[in-house]
Amino acid sequence: MTRFAPLQNDLLLRALLRQPVKATPVWLMRQAGRYLPEYRALRERAGSFLALAKNPALATEVALQPLERYPLDAAILFSDILTIPDAMGLELFFTEGEGPKFRRPLKDEKTVLALTPPDLAQLQYVFDAVTQTRVALGGRVPLIGFAGSPWTLACYMVEGGSSSDFHRVKAMLYDRPDLMHHLLATNASAVATYLNAQIGAGAQAVMLFDTWGGILADGAYQQFSLNYMRQVIGQLQREQDGARIPVVIFTRGGGQWLEDIAASGADAIGLDWTVNLAQARHRVGQQVALQGNLDPAVLFTQPEVIRAEARKVLASFGQPELGVGHVFNLGHGIPPNVPPEAVSTLIEAVRENNGRKV
Amino acid sequence: MTRFAPLQNDLLLRALLRQPVKATPVWLMRQAGRYLPEYRALRERAGSFLALAKNPALATEVALQPLERYPLDAAILFSDILTIPDAMGLELFFTEGEGPKFRRPLKDEKTVLALTPPDLAQLQYVFDAVTQTRVALGGRVPLIGFAGSPWTLACYMVEGGSSSDFHRVKAMLYDRPDLMHHLLATNASAVATYLNAQIGAGAQAVMLFDTWGGILADGAYQQFSLNYMRQVIGQLQREQDGARIPVVIFTRGGGQWLEDIAASGADAIGLDWTVNLAQARHRVGQQVALQGNLDPAVLFTQPEVIRAEARKVLASFGQPELGVGHVFNLGHGIPPNVPPEAVSTLIEAVRENNGRKV
Numbered sequence: 001m002t003r004f005a006p007l008q009n010d011l012l013l014r015a016l017l018r019q020p021v022k023a024t025p026v027w028l029m030r031q032a033g034r035y036l037p038e039y040r041a042l043r044e045r046a047g048s049f050l051a052l053a054k055n056p057a058l059a060t061e062v063a064l065q066p067l068e069r070y071p072l073d074a075a076i077l078f079s080d081i082l083t084i085p086d087a088m089g090l091e092l093f094f095t096e097g098e099g100p101k102f103r104r105p106l107k108d109e110k111t112v113l114a115l116t117p118p119d120l121a122q123l124q125y126v127f128d129a130v131t132q133t134r135v136a137l138g139g140r141v142p143l144i145g146f147a148g149s150p151w152t153l154a155c156y157m158v159e160g161g162s163s164s165d166f167h168r169v170k171a172m173l174y175d176r177p178d179l180m181h182h183l184l185a186t187n188a189s190a191v192a193t194y195l196n197a198q199i200g201a202g203a204q205a206v207m208l209f210d211t212w213g214g215i216l217a218d219g220a221y222q223q224f225s226l227n228y229m230r231q232v233i234g235q236l237q238r239e240q241d242g243a244r245i246p247v248v249i250f251t252r253g254g255g256q257w258l259e260d261i262a263a264s265g266a267d268a269i270g271l272d273w274t275v276n277l278a279q280a281r282h283r284v285g286q287q288v289a290l291q292g293n294l295d296p297a298v299l300f301t302q303p304e305v306i307r308a309e310a311r312k313v314l315a316s317f318g319q320p321e322l323g324v325g326h327v328f329n330l331g332h333g334i335p336p337n338v339p340p341e342a343v344s345t346l347i348e349a350v351r352e353n354n355g356r357k358v
Numbered sequence: 359m360t361r362f363a364p365l366q367n368d369l370l371l372r373a374l375l376r377q378p379v380k381a382t383p384v385w386l387m388r389q390a391g392r393y394l395p396e397y398r399a400l401r402e403r404a405g406s407f408l409a410l411a412k413n414p415a416l417a418t419e420v421a422l423q424p425l426e427r428y429p430l431d432a433a434i435l436f437s438d439i440l441t442i443p444d445a446m447g448l449e450l451f452f453t454e455g456e457g458p459k460f461r462r463p464l465k466d467e468k469t470v471l472a473l474t475p476p477d478l479a480q481l482q483y484v485f486d487a488v489t490q491t492r493v494a495l496g497g498r499v500p501l502i503g504f505a506g507s508p509w510t511l512a513c514y515m516v517e518g519g520s521s522s523d524f525h526r527v528k529a530m531l532y533d534r535p536d537l538m539h540h541l542l543a544t545n546a547s548a549v550a551t552y553l554n555a556q557i558g559a560g561a562q563a564v565m566l567f568d569t570w571g572g573i574l575a576d577g578a579y580q581q582f583s584l585n586y587m588r589q590v591i592g593q594l595q596r597e598q599d600g601a602r603i604p605v606v607i608f609t610r611g612g613g614q615w616l617e618d619i620a621a622s623g624a625d626a627i628g629l630d631w632t633v634n635l636a637q638a639r640h641r642v643g644q645q646v647a648l649q650g651n652l653d654p655a656v657l658f659t660q661p662e663v664i665r666a667e668a669r670k671v672l673a674s675f676g677q678p679e680l681g682v683g684h685v686f687n688l689g690h691g692i693p694p695n696v697p698p699e700a701v702s703t704l705i706e707a708v709r710e711n712n713g714r715k716v
Contacts, residue, residue: 167693170655174663217631217653217689219670255614256632273575274614295575297528305532312577331575335525 002241004202005139012074012142016205016246016268016289018325023354024314025073026347027144030333031066032078036340038065049094053079056128063133067140069340070347074141074205077133077198079126081148081209084190085157087118098161105160109176112183117190120197127201134202145203147195149210149251150187150232151225154180157187166215173224180224188228192235199237199245207248207270208232214253222260225251233265248291252332255280262287273331277316289325290317296330299342306342310349360599362560363497370432370500374563374604374626374647376683381712382672383431384705385502388691389424390436394698396423407452411437414486421491425498427698428705432499432563435491435556437484439506439567442548443515445476456519463518467534470541475548478555485559492560503561505553507568507609508545508590509583512538515545524573531582538582546586550593557595557603565606565628566590572611580618583609591623606649610690613638620645631689635674647683648675654688657700664700668707 007013011025033039039062046052053059063078082100086092091103106112134143148156156162158169173180195206213225229249238245249261250270261269262284271280271292280290298309310328317326328350334343348358365371369383391397397420404410411417421436440458444450449461464470492501506514514520516527531538553564571583587607596603607619608628619627620642629638629650638648656667668686675684686708692701706716 165655165693167655167658170653171658174653174656174667175659214632218634219674220653221632253611253632256634274572274579274611276576276614295528295532295578297523297525298532300525300529301533309532316577335523 004134004241007139007142007204009073009141012144012327013205013243013246015325015327016248016291017244018267018286018289020324023356024317024326024328024350026328026350027072027074027076028066028330028334028343028346029076031070031072031076031343032062033334034336035334035338035343036065036069049080050092053083054125056125056132059129060132060136063129063143064136066343067137070344071351072141072347074144075133075137076144076207077126077130077146077203079129079146081146081152081211082156083123083126084118084147084187084194085153087122088115088190090157100156101161102157106157106183107160109179112179115183115186117186117193120193123194123197126194127197130198130201130203134204142204143202144205144207145195145198146207146209147191147198149208149213149225149249150184150191150228151216152210152212153187153191154183155212157183166212170215173220184224184228185231188231189235192232195232196235196237199240203245204240204243205246205248206236207250208266210249210251210254213251218256221251221254221257226257226260226264229266230264246289250291258283268325268327270329271331275331277313277326281317286325289327291327291329293329293331294346296332296335296338299334299338299346301342303342303345306345307349310346311353314350314353362492362599365497365500365562367431367499370502370685371563371601371604373683373685374606374649375602376625376644376647378682381714382675382684382686382708384686384708385430385432385434386424386688386692386701386704387434389428389430389434389701390420391692392694393692393696393701394423394427407438408450411441412483414483414490417483417487418490418494421487422494424701425495428702429709430499430705432502433491433495434502434565435484435488435504435561437487437504439504439510439569440514441481441484442476442505442545442552443511445480446473446548448515458514459519460515464515464541465518467537470537473541473544475544475551478551481552481555484552485555488556488559488561492562500562501560502563502565503553503556504565504567505549505556507566507571507583507607508542508549508586509574510568510570511545511549512541513570515541524570528573531578542582542586543589546589547593550590553590554593554595557598561603562598562601563604563606564594565608566624568607568609568612571609576614579609579612579615584615584618584622587624588622604647608649616641626683626685628687629689635671635684639675644683647685649685649687651687651689652704654690654693654696657692657696657704659700661700661703664703665707668704669711672708672711
């Protein structure tokens, strides 16, 4: 028995677990966000992104906004990948146009070694948002929970924000691998605990966003990013209320490492648009599902182009016998200045191509 | 007979042509540049980067600066990849911290269709710099000429500068492939003419910098970037004064497309640090030489780490029988804030590992 309404649309969960599906499910990274006028209105009322993300009722409202517009096959928790370091005391804040920053970044050995696991009570707002979103969905579609990868968190924690080259965090990795491994192990344990709490709170699938894995050298990626995602996955609760919880890994720029990623224990791999879907399937065999991978830039084009490019992605996934295990998505998040009509055109095109009602 | 002094060190040319060499040659992208105090002093006297690049005597001085410090196996022309669109009338300028910009970017169909090939006389300063640098080298090491790839030029020409996502130029590509092909064909013809003039002026190898090829979707890369580099290569003069002129292609982020790049007609492929050198060699066979691929972030670490990471790159290139056809380089340019001593340590490590005098 479950505390929640029964799931009416299990396309996403089935596809992620490579079970046969009648149609390719579709959801879009950052489907709730700035491109939607109703999101901008709510954010203005709340005052800031963090005020939205830290208020479970508002986060629930935001997560459901795209579902009101589009026939999507999943909802995703409205939150940020940097909630964990924020709860570790690094103090997350956002500056206009510069993205996330920390008031207290890890600037030396002492601050890295002083780092302690986050107090889960400080992250209760996330788990509450998960439960409230799940309840509000009423079983329409499954809810995806997520976290940043241990390496991606480390990038922001050491750099203090985003960076064009991440030389600071990379220098630490090369100069002090011992310290970096300590940091990543701390992050991995925190991420696993955090995702398990999301699963306990109602997340029906979880995704690891490894936004900056692709900046690592071959070898360093496996050792410092993938290795710790594998550790996270090994600690995850893979079943809840009798249902299997699929795990997705998305390393942006990780197309060269698909074989390694497929062996990580994840159920599915998120792919960016540089990856050829048919070749990806050949490389990973039937080990994992694939999620992706339309170039978000396509959303700035005319409807006929959006439709044609969506069909190309679906077709490139390959023959019908390989049709199991594909989730349609973009190769990265929806850009903030996309017209909502373009998203509508895209979702319709994917559904049409699957013989679904538009 | 040649107008220039005989070449004393042909390691680079031999390695690029996959001829046996006694040691792996080494040069570094952006080896002449801001990390050198003597460069910064000269630039201050000249007033700006463009004042240096457009003055053949000063450009020659800059190109030779790193050779005075380090036992490098090549010099590279000191110039910019955007000289061609500048000469096409787009008016290149630089703003502090924001990189290159154009005063007259291509903002619509009309400006794209009005584009004409650059007047070579307006680029004479580049060819003069090539000749003067070659003369000043006196045969010590070969001189590499270069150009931006047709696609990379198009990125800057349409965006008007650099971009975090290049949505504008990508939207043009998807929406108006006809217009994009027109622009790329114009660029390809200009690049070929430009590189042939550099070869005529004394460049002994040429390199195509495809800095933004890696942002393209699989399929689009082959069609809109590689295709036009192939056209350029097909028009290049491959022999001058009895010597073969090797051609290198460097697509940053192009690791997934090595087989395609190897079939482009280039003699060598530049690789960034995400590529596994041994796997790259297996994938491309003996078709091309490989150039790369140390992560420039390593230059911010201690000497022992620099030496160990340099050895790793050399070792990862593989067995001795595969040792033919490797040029040691970084996976991208030297960052501006690298200490010059780190570059010294790196070059020494590569030479030591090859049994050369340090």
